[in-house]
Amino acid sequence: MALNSTATTPPTALPYLDGDVPLAQFPTSDRLPVRNPADHRELVGTVALGTAEQVDRALDLAVAAAPGWAALTAAGRAELLRAAADALDRQDTAARAMLLTREHGKVLWESTLDVGGAAAILRYYAGLAAEFDAEVDHRNAVGTARFRRRPLGVTAVIVPWNYPVYLASLMLVPALLAGNPVVVKPSEVAPLALTETLRTLAAALPAGVVTVVPGTGPVVGATLTSDRRVRAVLFTGSTATGRTIMASAAPTLKRLGLELGGNDPALVLESAVVDDRLVDELVRGTFTSSGQVCYSVKRIYAHRSRYRELVAAYLDAANALVVGDGRDPETTIGPLTTRSQYDRVRALVADARQRGAQVTTIGRRGATARWECGNFLLPTVVTDAPHDAALVAEEQFGPAIPILPFDTDDEAVALANGTDYGLAASVWTADPAHADVVARRIEAGSVFVNAHRLGASDLAMPFGGAKQSGIGRRHGFVAVEECSELQTIAHIADPAGLPGPATPTRPGRQAPPGRKEQ
Structure with missing residues (x-):
């Protein structure tokens, strides 16, 4: 397309994971135009406006996918993440970069960095699988314990418009490696290149592990952050929106990862x-x-x-x-x-x-x-x-x-x-x-x-904010840790060594072997 052209391409509807049909067209006639900020006359595509009911359907799919995804080892999940990276590499990166430039406005080298980062992030976190699967044994006077990491559960990822593919991947991929199914809300400002990336990613993973619900923050975002089935919310954006998310998530005590504003x-x-x-x-x-x-x-x-x-x-x-x-x-x-x-x-x-x-x-x-x-x-x-x-x-x-x-x-x-x-x-x-x-x-x-x-x-390098610039850290293994929780499995071999007096033996009942009557 010539730079001064006023022609438009066919509007692109954002997808929704609908039943067993991966990423079917979103079933709504309510859409917003996505226009080129370098030329407002150019319609790049449209974004569907999802409803609370459609968020509910996406969460049903994510909940159904959660046990199977969590049951895999991180090494098993990593193999699927690597396959998704290979699938992204087979896509036309230049075409996705051009799409991102048209919807966002940034120059092509930045768009290429943005969309190309998804595959690199998938491979980086796949390489941390052994660290996640590693369990620590602890021995003490009364037995042994094992410390392990387990998934948090369904995770909502709310994506900003400035680096949509790269920043979405920085939130999404650690959560996936940790065993969490993810529901993604793209920004309605620049959703198209991200959606094309998520289409490929979702197809490479089991059904329901990645779902997409487009729409606005007050509807889709608010529904995700308040629903009790969502156990964690990862968000990048303004401090004001971060405060709103905290308030919405507070009644169900969700885990939060917030990368917010900065005056650097x-x-x-x-x-x-x-x-x-x-x-x-x-x-x-x-x-x-x-x-x-x-x-x-x-x-x-x-x-x-x-x-x-x-x-x-x-x-x-x-x-x-x-x-x-x-x-x-x-x-x-x-x-x-x-x-x-x-x-x-x-x-x-x-x-x-x-x-x-x-x-x-x-x-x-x-x-x-x-x-x-x-x-x-x-x-x-x-x-x-x-x-x-x-x-x-x-x-x-x-x-x-x-x-x-x-x-x-x-x-x-x-x-x-x-x-x-x-x-x-x-x-x-x-x-x-x-x-x-x-x-x-x-x-x-x-x-x-x-x-x-x-x-x-x-x-x-762990990355995140101090003060009102956020909560938590992205990058590195710490991002995976923040998408999981520690579990201790304790085997108490000799309860007699635990503190407190023994329970008196009832008449006619012998004391357990090795236990003296008090």
């Missing part, structure tokens, strides 16, 4: 060298996916001795960014995915300007971008903003970045920690010892040194 600081220390590599990394960490990454750089603090140098170099480097249609090879950052986020970022920048900040717009418009038809924003660098300006104090989730000076490490740490968020942060310096001292004082789940972008947190 980057601290350029006095010991830093402001060179091309540092500046390039900061620009990447800020503007990848138009700033719509949960742990991307949201505010930059630079030591006053480095401040002017950094601002000048940053403006120069970021000025090379090209904003346009993600399908255009010239484009470096695409449009914002939703109109509401576009409006919010503009409002935050306008508020900072009104409060005396200096606002510098950088970059250029791509030649093929239809600016009047998309959610395009040129990158913005904001200096001299007050610390309590909303652009500084809140998560902007867009291509606008405040850069502010500090004078001491204590001040930098106080500024970094002066927020309810604590997802990620970074420290920039040529002195590793200095970096370590400062990093240990930052209240964040992850602190990176001299990097802060996609790939900085690999699959083996």
Whole structure:
């Protein structure tokens, strides 16, 4: 399709696992359009609006699948996960990436990373099966015990729109390895590429192990988080929605894994060298996916001795960014995915300007971008903003970045920690010892040194937030642990060794062998 085409493709209905027919078309006429944020005239597909009754049917299927899936060893489940990864590899990754770019707006290399991550995550967690199956024996004076992990039960996965396939996989796959059937609610904003991935995954697994219910948060999400058959909820998204999920899940005490918002600081220390590599990394960490990454750089603090140098170099480097249609090879950052986020970022920048900040717009418009038809924003660098300006104090989730000076490490740490968020942060310096001292004082789940972008947190590194940035951890074996529970099986060989007086022997009854009358 030409970049400036107004043609549409046939609407794609999201699937639902209906009885014995895997991923049949969702039985509803209520649908929302999914439009290209680079050109609102282009209809990419439609998303069905599921009902509470359809969630109930999906949960029936998941409950029915639970005993058989839990009965397999993790090694047995891992073989099926590897087969699912092979099936995904046989799909047309380029076509799924293009679909994701059309529904989300991100550039093609990001979409390829997003959709291609599913198979990699399946194989990574399949490789942890032996660790899950391992049982620990414990011996004491009265017998032996065995410690093992067992599934939690039916798990709901509620997916965000910014990296839908990759983030869904980070929640879904550890839960599957741990033996839990999963019901997935895709985001209604960018559901199509994820659904194509889930279609293949579900077909590679026993019926009911993975089901999909599309729809809105207030209907599908709320039904999943309140139903007593759901034993765990995994969610990535805003802190506000996380609070709503906690309240909904509280009556049935569900296990929660919440990766929430972040206002992630980057601290350029006095010991830093402001060179091309540092500046390039900061620009990447800020503007990848138009700033719509949960742990991307949201505010930059630079030591006053480095401040002017950094601002000048940053403006120069970021000025090379090209904003346009993600399908255009010239484009470096695409449009914002939703109109509401576009409006919010503009409002935050306008508020900072009104409060005396200096606002510098950088970059250029791509030649093929239809600016009047998309959610395009040129990158913005904001200096001299007050610390309590909303652009500084809140998560902007867009291509606008405040850069502010500090004078001491204590001040930098106080500024970094002066927020309810604590997802990620970074420290920039040529002195590793200095970096370590400062990093240990930052209240964040992850602190990176001299990097802060996609790939900085690999699959083996536990990832999650402090404070109001979330509960629990993703990545690594800890993610599998959080999708399971410990069980102790204790064999008491000699109860006589347990505390407390013996029960008196009734008349006419002999004491057990080896037990003396008291």
